[in-house]
Amino acid sequence: xxxxxxxxxxxxxxxxxxxxxxxxxxxxxxxxxxxxxxxxxxxxxxxxxxxxxxxxxxxxxxxxxxxxxxxxxxxxxxxxxxxxxxxxxxxxxxxxxxxxxxxxxxxxxxxxxxxxxxxxxxxxxxxxxxxxxxxxxxxxxxxxxxxxxxxxxxxxxxxxxxxxxxxxxxxxxxxxxxxxxxxxxxxxxxxxxxxxxxxxxxxxxxxxxxxxxxxxxxxxxxxxxxxxxxxxxxxxxxxxxxxxxxxxxxxxxxxxxxxxxxxxxxxxxxxxxxxxxxxxxx
Numbered sequence: 001x002x003x004x005x006x007x008x009x010x011x012x013x014x015x016x017x018x019x020x021x022x023x024x025x026x027x028x029x030x031x032x033x034x035x036x037x038x039x040x041x042x043x044x045x046x047x048x049x050x051x052x053x054x055x056x057x058x059x060x061x062x063x064x065x066x067x068x069x070x071x072x073x074x075x076x077x078x079x080x081x082x083x084x085x086x087x088x089x090x091x092x093x094x095x096x097x098x099x100x101x102x103x104x105x106x107x108x109x110x111x112x113x114x115x116x117x118x119x120x121x122x123x124x125x126x127x128x129x130x131x132x133x134x135x136x137x138x139x140x141x142x143x144x145x146x147x148x149x150x151x152x153x154x155x156x157x158x159x160x161x162x163x164x165x166x167x168x169x170x171x172x173x174x175x176x177x178x179x180x181x182x183x184x185x186x187x188x189x190x191x192x193x194x195x196x197x198x199x200x201x202x203x204x205x206x207x208x209x210x211x212x213x214x215x216x217x218x219x220x221x222x223x224x225x226x227x228x229x230x231x232x233x234x235x236x237x238x239x240x241x242x243x244x245x246x247x248x249x250x251x252x253x254x255x256x257x258x259x260x261x262x263x264x265x266x267x268x269x270x271x272x273x274x275x276x277x278x279x280x281x282x
Contacts, residue, residue, distance in 0.1 A: 001027075001230055003134065003238040010134040010238065011124065012223045014171040020226040021170070022253065024245035028233075029261035032240045036260045039077060040085040045097055046155040048074035049196060050143065052102040053153055056110070057119045057144065063110070067102040074098045087257050089198075100202035101155050108204025109194040117146030125181040127220045131227045132236060136220070138174050145182075149190035149208070150175045159205055160195050166209040173219035176211035188212045 002011040019027040030037065039047075052070030055061045061069055074095065078084055089097065121142045129136045144151035152171065154160070165172065172191035179185040188210065195205040231238060233245050248254065249266055256262045 001227060001238060002139070008134050009137050010131060010227055011137045011139045012227065013138075013140050014174045015140075017174070017219075017223055017226055018170050020230070021222070022251060023248040024229070024233075025247040025265055026253075026259060026261060027230075028240040028245045029265065032242075033261060033264060036264065038082060038085045038260050040087045040258070041089045041091070041094060042087060042155070042157075044074060044077045044084045045089070045094065045101065045198075046153075047077065048098045049101045049105065049155055050153055053105055053143075054119050056106070057113075057117075063106060066106055067099040070098050070102040071095060085260075097198055097202070101196040101198065104196045104202040104204040105153065105194065109196070109206060112206060113144065113151060113194070114146050114148050117144050117151070118142075119144055121145040123178045123182060125178045127177075127223070129220055129224055131224050132231050134227075136223060136227060138178055138223070140174065140178070142175055142179070145179055145184055147184055149185060149192055150179050151192045151194055154193055154195045155198065156195055157198050159197060160193055160207045162207050162209070165193060165207055169209065170219060170222070172209050172211055173215040174223075177216035177219065180216070 001016050002013075003009070004011070016027060019030065048070045051073035052066040052068075055069040056063055056066045084094075121144075122140070123142065124137055124139045127136045127138060142150050143153050150172075152175070169191075172193075176185065176189050176191050180187050180189065190208050191211050193205075193207040193209075195207060197203050197205060229245075230240075233243065234240055247265065253259055254262075254266060256267055259265070
């Protein structure tokens, strides 16, 4: 969430909204303690693969050189302080995954991507609603915008569920709404996830969900509630206070491995030994 006092606008990104819906405290700490933010291996691999894809779609390099660009980007991320946080991917396989996932996109996804679109298209669009006297705007960057629909590149450990993405995905709703407001897609459109799945043999998957005015209306309602909550918890300034927001530990991302702010949140109270299952449990 970003506030522009001069224009009296509040800007919401899909990543912030998803963080708030997952765990408001995670969203607060990402603002108040950005120094704790560490790039994990999954995110770094995704960033690197994105670099290769962008180079291909912008005709910066020929198709066969996409994996080279991806690997160079990953090595750059490795060299930057504080480096890459190890989660559940064997570090010995990081480079191999980067190359294999980029090749999976080339083989399984690229042939179905329409030409003539816009890469890394930034947007700021007004939702038509206001919260606490501030206009509510969506902002972000689309991986690939085309009149036939928005595309977003993802790397994952397993296939995506079409039902889950159709019924619950925030990003698809915000980006499709924005693309329509920009005059690029129709009010009812398709949002495509180009998913590259890690494994012994990396593969690509295209998951296409439909988005309509109804989805746009609801995600605006979600954003309004999140912004109103943030204002209420920040003395109406939008700037997080030292008071905790709601803490949600009912998700696998609430762990030392996946959350950069674990050590100053749940981890400040409960350590791994506290959750060990002993002989007298159960």
